[in-house]
């Protein structure tokens with residue numbers, strides 16, 4: 001099974017409005033609630049691709065119960081969340097149907113007590129031993145140590161399990177130094193980590209800081225992957241318009257599924273880019289239309305190779 005970790009789970013609420021204007025009230029044309037937080041989106045996409053997934057992290061309160069009820073109805077995802085005293089946060093995405101722009105509001109999440117963090121660590125150490133790969137994704141809730149991801153990366157590496165890290169800021173900086181197999185920053189996260197706004201230079205710098213492979217998300221321009229053997233660029237066939245929330249999480253699911261299926265890098269990246277684009281075209285994060293994905297995956301252009309590092 002693939003283990004996903006979402007320390008700051010969320011009940012993702014997506015509102016659609018005709019046009020979003022400040023200082024006015026809006027009629028909501030559509031609303032959805034889904035289990036969210038980056039790792040849970042990754043878990044749902046991996047399960048839709050046919051992988052067995054165990055979802056670890058925290059959940060609590062009425063929002064946590066609602067999230068877990070929905071997760072229980074998701075075939076392929078096993079709930080290994082630790083119950084906490086605080087309430088799982090909500091994140092709100094407001095989609096402007098006229099422009100396609102999305103405005104995101106993310107609550108900070110519940111405070112995690114030291115005993116809750118210890119309970120999670122014990123569970124993680126147990127689960128990681130039977131995992132084929134681990135994904136560590138998203139922000140940290142209050143109370144979780146800033147070096148949490150570094151610790152989780154080290155545990156996975158000690159168990160010989162490949163680990164992917166997708167976070168930002170200081171947790172990313174410390175996590176990268178613990179030498180994860182893959183990191184997937186976007187260009188802002190890379191610039192914050194390295195001080196460089198030039199993706200190739202920043203990607204190489206992130207590798208020098210400890211990441212084995214860096215897969216930089218270039219938004220609508222696709223992905224840039226660099227490891228010790230080479231570098232690759234994957235570009236979607238066209239610019240797609242829709243809700244970009246969760247597009248990066250779908251890319252992570254593509255990379256991880258390709259890793260455990262031992263797909264060569266071009267196939268992994270094509271899958272990640274196509275899943276990402278199919279998620280933009282779907283109304284909410286963590287979901288995609290299978291046929292759209294299958295059409296897109298054959299049209300992704302991948303260049304580069306093993307000698308081009």
Ligand code: TA6
Nearest residue numbers: 010036037038091106138139246
């Ligand atoms: O990537 C989209 C998303 O996963 C949303 O589903 C939402 O839950 C949010 O990001 C959480 O991100 P954060 O960085 O706050 O943990």
